[in-house]
Amino acid sequence: MKTKLVALVLLLAFASTANAQTKTSKHTFAIADGNFLLDGNPIQIHSGEMHYSRIPKPYWRHRLKMMKAMGLNAVATYVFWNYHEVAPGVWDFKSGNKDVAEYIRIAQEEGLFVILRPGPYVCAEWEFGGYPWFLTKVPGMVIRGNNPQYLAATKAYFTALYGQVKNLLVTNGGPIIMVQGENEFGSYVAQRKDISLEDHKKYSAAVFQQLKDVGFNVPFFTSDGTWLFEGGALPGALPTGNGEDDVANLKEKVNKYHDGKGPYMVAEFYPGWLDHWAEPFQKVSYKSTAKQTQKYLDGGVSFNYYMVHGGTNFGFTSGANYDGKHDIQPDITSYDYDAPISEAGWATKKYDTLRLMLKNEKTPAVPAKTPVIEIKDIALTKAVDLEDLKSKVSPVNDDKPLTFEELNQGHGYVWYSKKFKQPISGKLELAGLRDYAIVYVNGTKVAELNSYYKKYDCDIEIPFNATLDIIVENMGRINYGAKIVNSTKGIISPVIINGETITGNWEMYKLPMDEVPNLAAAKNTATAGRPAVYQGSFNLTKTGDTFLDMRNFGKGIVFVNGINLGRYWSVGPQQTLYVPGCWLRNGKNDIVIFEQKNDVMHKSVSGITTPILDDLQPEKGLPN
Numbered sequence: 154m155k156t157k158l159v160a161l162v163l164l165l166a167f168a169s170t171a172n173a174q175t176k177t178s179k180h181t182f183a184i185a186d187g188n189f190l191l192d193g194n195p196i197q198i199h200s201g202e203m204h205y206s207r208i209p210k211p212y213w214r215h216r217l218k219m220m221k222a223m224g225l226n227a228v229a230t231y232v233f234w235n236y237h238e239v240a241p242g243v244w245d246f247k248s249g250n251k252d253v254a255e256y257i258r259i260a261q262e263e264g265l266f267v268i269l270r271p272g273p274y275v276c277a278e279w280e281f282g283g284y285p286w287f288l289t290k291v292p293g294m295v296i297r298g299n300n301p302q303y304l305a306a307t308k309a310y311f312t313a314l315y316g317q318v319k320n321l322l323v324t325n326g327g328p329i330i331m332v333q334g335e336n337e338f339g340s341y342v343a344q345r346k347d348i349s350l351e352d353h354k355k356y357s358a359a360v361f362q363q364l365k366d367v368g369f370n371v372p373f374f375t376s377d378g379t380w381l382f383e384g385g386a387l388p389g390a391l392p393t394g395n396g397e398d399d400v401a402n403l404k405e406k407v408n409k410y411h412d413g414k415g416p417y418m419v420a421e422f423y424p425g426w427l428d429h430w431a432e433p434f435q436k437v438s439y440k441s442t443a444k445q446t447q448k449y450l451d452g453g454v455s456f457n458y459y460m461v462h463g464g465t466n467f468g469f470t471s472g473a474n475y476d477g478k479h480d481i482q483p484d485i486t487s488y489d490y491d492a493p494i495s496e497a498g499w500a501t502k503k504y505d506t507l508r509l510m511l512k513n514e515k516t517p518a519v520p521a522k523t524p525v526i527e528i529k530d531i532a533l534t535k536a537v538d539l540e541d542l543k544s545k546v547s548p549v550n551d552d553k554p555l556t557f558e559e560l561n562q563g564h565g566y567v568w569y570s571k572k573f574k575q576p577i578s579g580k581l582e583l584a585g586l587r588d589y590a591i592v593y594v595n596g597t598k599v600a601e602l603n604s605y606y607k608k609y610d611c612d613i614e615i616p617f618n619a620t621l622d623i624i625v626e627n628m629g630r631i632n633y634g635a636k637i638v639n640s641t642k643g644i645i646s647p648v649i650i651n652g653e654t655i656t657g658n659w660e661m662y663k664l665p666m667d668e669v670p671n672l673a674a675a676k677n678t679a680t681a682g683r684p685a686v687y688q689g690s691f692n693l694t695k696t697g698d699t700f701l702d703m704r705n706f707g708k709g710i711v712f713v714n715g716i717n718l719g720r721y722w723s724v725g726p727q728q729t730l731y732v733p734g735c736w737l738r739n740g741k742n743d744i745v746i747f748e749q750k751n752d753v754m755h756k757s758v759s760g761i762t763t764p765i766l767d768d769l770q771p772e773k774g775l776p777n
Contacts, residue, residue, distance in 0.1 A: 201461025224511025339385025400452035425491030463490035472632030486719030524697035528760030579651025699760030707750030724774035
């Protein structure tokens with residue numbers, strides 16, 4: 154009873170201070186005497202992870218209000234290096250959803266403190282774990298390693314980020330109370346035993362020092378499983394335990410690496426889990442989340458729900474994992490995560506339960522739900538063969554297929570084409586496929602290959618004077634594990650037919666799809682069985698969120714009003730794409746769908762009012 158009373162007093166003290174926070178308020182924050190100290194008083198942190206890049210900017214304030222109304226006093230966010238360094242030395246902190254400083258300012262206005270997690274590696278089911286894809290092109294560069302090329306790049310990143318957020322540190326009157334040094338580095342140490350612990354430690358110490366050198370002057374922490382503290386803990390940073398359910402064990406391990414005292418925090422407390430294409434949607438019960446929350450409250454443990462609101466992997470931002478059965482496990486577009494606040498910002502049973510546990514007399518009411526609309530039968534009035542778009546691209550010619558990186562392309566698709574003067578038949582072997590390909594001979598589909606199912610070969614017959622086309626999709630670079638250093642995309646090894654390596658006059662057409670395809674002058678040339686780009690429009694008299702029902706489609710991406718909503722794939726479990734109402738407009742709206750498989754021609758698509766995230770159809774993705 155005494156423990157519960159102390160926890161409640163600490164919570165109320167922090168809540169009172171946080172509620173009083175204004176844009177101009179100034180606080181002190183420290184880690185000392187075994188406590189988090191706000192303005193000299195012990196407090197507990199009840200935080201939720203929410204990433205600005207996964208939420209449309211017009212919805213940031215609503216989602217932060219949802220957090221505050223749940224009874225939380227802080228928001229944690231990763232910063233995604235590759236979201237901001239869009240080309241070597243070219244930084245973008247303003248366009249779209251990229252204004253991280255504005256996100257932090259809104260958090261402060263809503264009475265939330267901020268925990269900043271700048272990486273440089275972030276994991277997060279995000280493309281390449283947050284690394285810019287072009288780092289792999291730098292001579293001598295070894296990511297996440299103690300080499301000058303990499304450390305020069307991280308220093309430039311930290312410097313650019315500090316320029317955006319320096320006035321938002323708690324030491325300068327802002328809401329940022331803590332900054333993380335590296336991320337889950339203990340996991341990487343355990344995975345990369347080919348590197349000595351001494352070298353690992355030199356690297357993590359160097360990155361930590363860079364954060365301090367560029368000007369970050371607030372308390373630091375690290376984040377690892379408690380059994381990985383040896384590799385991940387840093388002198389001068391508070392170790393926090395990811396996914397640690399055992400309060401006694403958390404305290405024991407933190408004491409071991411933090412001078413025998415706390416404070417104690419679980420920086421990643423999982424109320425949900427991540428999801429892959431072709432695998433079941435993961436769920437965590439609201440009862441188990443509530444039970445674990447109570448353990449932390451009773452034990453005086455601070456925590457951060459990862460995720461409290463997941464949002465969406467718009468565009469080509471989703472990452473991938475791998476396991477023994479699959480060379481890639483691409484993450485779905487939705488980052489709903491079975492979190493307390495759903496992908497579209499709705500309060501769930503989990504949210505309501507936790508709010509009852511965490512709220513106090515000063516907790517605000519839950520904000521109104523964003524309107525949801527149905528859009529019936531959006532007519533797709535134009536259907537264009539992808540060949541028409543390809544014909545406007547100047548190919549790159551080489552003796553062998555080139556990777557995305559060699560073609561200086563980060564994402565999207567590459568069309569590989571080879572003309573055969575003489576016939577050849579036998580087994581086509583594409584061991585170096587990364588990640589998904591459809592194979593055509595003289596325009597006729599003959600096979601679908603992909604890394605998820607480890608399907609890298611097929612029987613093929615190429616007649617005299619025929620053309621072999623292989624359209625390859627990058628489904629997202631690895632974001633976790635030792636193989637993150639092997640994230641080359643495209644065709645990365647020789648193409649072999651009947652035991653012969655096929656060389657000479659490969660033509661490669663770059664189709665990054667970084668902008669919505671322009672079909673203004675195109676004619677209706679699409680046919681079933683060949684990749685197609687569809688276009689349509691729809692008129693609205695009122696806007697609201699909706700969910701595009703893609704169950705009748707095969708595989709591809711969708712643009713609405715020029716914004717890439719992300720990937721769909723008939724395998725599920727995700728069968729809808731979230732369309733934020735703030736990206737729609739009264740009057741005319743435009744939609745463009747790139748359908749890779751196009752097994753049948755499509756006439757329309759609809760927006761429904763409820764997402765479908767748990768409809769698994771793995772047989773629809775099995776390669777021929």
